[in-house]
Amino acid sequence: MTDSRSLITNWFKNLQDHICTQLEDLDGKGKFIEDAWQRDGGGGGRSRVMQGQMIEKGGVNFSAVHGEMSEKTAKALNMSAGAFYATGVSIVLHPKNPNMPIIHKNIRYFENEGGQWWFGGGIDLTPHYVVEVDAQFFHQSLKAVCDRFHAGFYPKHKAWADDYFYIRHRKETRGIGGIFFDRQNEQNTGLSKELLWEYVQAVGMSFCPIYEELARRNSEKPTNPTEKKWQALRRGRYVEFNLVWDAGTKFGLETDGRTESILMSLPPKAQWIYDFRPKIGSKEAKTLEFLKKGVNWAL
Amino acid sequence: MTDSRSLITNWFKNLQDHICTQLEDLDGKGKFIEDAWQRDGGGGGRSRVMQGQMIEKGGVNFSAVHGEMSEKTAKALNMSAGAFYATGVSIVLHPKNPNMPIIHKNIRYFENEGGQWWFGGGIDLTPHYVVEVDAQFFHQSLKAVCDRFHAGFYPKHKAWADDYFYIRHRKETRGIGGIFFDRQNEQNTGLSKELLWEYVQAVGMSFCPIYEELARRNSEKPTNPTEKKWQALRRGRYVEFNLVWDAGTKFGLETDGRTESILMSLPPKAQWIYDFRPKIGSKEAKTLEFLKKGVNWAL
Numbered sequence: 001m002t003d004s005r006s007l008i009t010n011w012f013k014n015l016q017d018h019i020c021t022q023l024e025d026l027d028g029k030g031k032f033i034e035d036a037w038q039r040d041g042g043g044g045g046r047s048r049v050m051q052g053q054m055i056e057k058g059g060v061n062f063s064a065v066h067g068e069m070s071e072k073t074a075k076a077l078n079m080s081a082g083a084f085y086a087t088g089v090s091i092v093l094h095p096k097n098p099n100m101p102i103i104h105k106n107i108r109y110f111e112n113e114g115g116q117w118w119f120g121g122g123i124d125l126t127p128h129y130v131v132e133v134d135a136q137f138f139h140q141s142l143k144a145v146c147d148r149f150h151a152g153f154y155p156k157h158k159a160w161a162d163d164y165f166y167i168r169h170r171k172e173t174r175g176i177g178g179i180f181f182d183r184q185n186e187q188n189t190g191l192s193k194e195l196l197w198e199y200v201q202a203v204g205m206s207f208c209p210i211y212e213e214l215a216r217r218n219s220e221k222p223t224n225p226t227e228k229k230w231q232a233l234r235r236g237r238y239v240e241f242n243l244v245w246d247a248g249t250k251f252g253l254e255t256d257g258r259t260e261s262i263l264m265s266l267p268p269k270a271q272w273i274y275d276f277r278p279k280i281g282s283k284e285a286k287t288l289e290f291l292k293k294g295v296n297w298a299l
Numbered sequence: 300m301t302d303s304r305s306l307i308t309n310w311f312k313n314l315q316d317h318i319c320t321q322l323e324d325l326d327g328k329g330k331f332i333e334d335a336w337q338r339d340g341g342g343g344g345r346s347r348v349m350q351g352q353m354i355e356k357g358g359v360n361f362s363a364v365h366g367e368m369s370e371k372t373a374k375a376l377n378m379s380a381g382a383f384y385a386t387g388v389s390i391v392l393h394p395k396n397p398n399m400p401i402i403h404k405n406i407r408y409f410e411n412e413g414g415q416w417w418f419g420g421g422i423d424l425t426p427h428y429v430v431e432v433d434a435q436f437f438h439q440s441l442k443a444v445c446d447r448f449h450a451g452f453y454p455k456h457k458a459w460a461d462d463y464f465y466i467r468h469r470k471e472t473r474g475i476g477g478i479f480f481d482r483q484n485e486q487n488t489g490l491s492k493e494l495l496w497e498y499v500q501a502v503g504m505s506f507c508p509i510y511e512e513l514a515r516r517n518s519e520k521p522t523n524p525t526e527k528k529w530q531a532l533r534r535g536r537y538v539e540f541n542l543v544w545d546a547g548t549k550f551g552l553e554t555d556g557r558t559e560s561i562l563m564s565l566p567p568k569a570q571w572i573y574d575f576r577p578k579i580g581s582k583e584a585k586t587l588e589f590l591k592k593g594v595n596w597a598l
Binding site for chain 1: 356468469531543552559563570571572
């Protein structure tokens with residue numbers, strides 16, 4: 001791949017445009033507002049946020065930053081110091097209807113002057129209420145994307161998501177997982193940069209059809225105050241994961257990243273009730289039973 | 300101090316009782332519900348939570364835990380391994396009225412078989428709206444408590460609170476601070492255990508009169524939706540501090556502490572809006588101007 005940096009960057013930018021257009025169509029009312037920003041050390045990004053009728057708070061961020069990585073940071077991240085370049089697209093959508101899941105997607109590329117490069121990314125789902133057929137549809141869709149490139153991708157990246165999106169202090173997964181991968185390159189996968197890049201693009205392009213199908217199934221279901229309250233409590237868990245355990249969020253906040261873009265992932269409103277436990281046999285209790293590692297949804 | 304462990308523990312328990320009674324009287328409606336718990340490794344606690352008419356969500360926790368500290372944990376905490384004992388009282392009150400401040404208090408005692416012991420604690424205030432005369436009253440009250448024991452306490456512990464309750468990624472203090480101190484013993488203060496213990500008791504006893512006066516001044520002020528929204532946003536900042544920066548919370552969650560007691564500090568409801576900025580000249584903007592280190596309130 002010659003000049004992969006600009007090729008990937010442009011593709012990511014176009015993906016952001018594409019997804020924003022699709023989401024505006026889907027929502028039918030909300031419009032993304034762009035906030036272009038520059039980074040002191042080099043580069044910048046386009047944060048786009050919408051408040052719609054279906055999407056209560058949604059963010060689609062593109063960034064491409066570069067600069068010099070200090071010895072200290074490089075060591076902490078187990079990479080070589082010096083000039084680096086990083087670009088990516090991140091999405092988090094918090095729907096209004098508690099019957100719709102929260103969705104998150106991220107794809108990213110990194111390279112440095114030491115000749116290191118890698119891709120990372122993933123898509124994962126956090127339903128307020130786990131609907132088994134939707135969870136199966138979601139994982140089967142991701143598995144189909146993965147299988148086009150390597151039979152090992154889905155099992156490996158699915159397990160990685162289970163481990164990554166885990167709220168240790170609650171002994172719960174954040175949601176039903178999905179796929180997650182980081183620092184994928186030729187050395188550790190045995191696959192070419194071209195193939196990995198195609199995989200990352202496929203993950204990026206899979207987002208809209210999957211989310212549109214979930215919206216078609218769930219976004220107009222009737223709801224009630226019990227469900228709204230449960231949604232607010234589950235959003236509280238989302239906050240807990242992102243602020244306590246998410247490595248990307250922690251790294252961003254500790255290294256003086258752009259706070260508003262990083263915390264775009266937080267829900268519009270969240271709630272905490274001391275030691276809340278759903279009634280035995282309720283659909284809230286049933287959802288909790290699904291929030292564990294190792295559930296095989298892609299049957 | 301002979302048998303300081305049981306003396307301190309009993310005093311802390313009585314303080315919890317006293318504060319709960321006072322707060323129930325003050326609220327006029329809410330009653331504390333107790334949740335007694337045991338710790339697998341040894342000891343336990345009494346978590347008490349109330350939902351009242353003035354206090355939307357309040358927690359007053361007592362705990363006394365003991366066990367064996369591993370070499371690894373001891374090293375991370377820069378102390379000696381082996382048998383330890385730790386007891387404390389923690390309070391966080393989230394008021395309903397945005398004109399009332401959020402208040403936090405903690406006092407604690409630690410000892411181990413290596414002969415180490417220390418006290419820690421503090422009180423700090425997080426007004427949704429900074430009212431200058433109240434901020435002065437709060438800091439003057441704390442200074443008066445400190446000055447009874449050592450002229451150096453207030454300046455040192457006030458600066459410590461400014462540094463501790465700092466939301467680095469927002470470049471804001473959590474509120475207007477107060478006093479904070481940790482690991483105070485004979486070696487590092489040059490003061491006797493008796494004197495430090497009296498100071499800790501005085502800090503503990505100062506809580507009710509201070510909070511009652513703030514309630515008298517503010518809890519029945521009329522409010523409006525703009526203020527309620529601002530309150531929810533400030534509560535979001537409270538969540539950010541506690542989950543991202545608070546050393547006690549992080550340590551508790553990472554070492555498998557009792558999650559519900561640790562996260563009792565979180566507000567009942569919180570809100571996040573992308574890049575929210577109050578109008579120039581508004582009272583919200585004025586509050587933000589006060590959220591910095593080094594403001595001298597105890598004039």
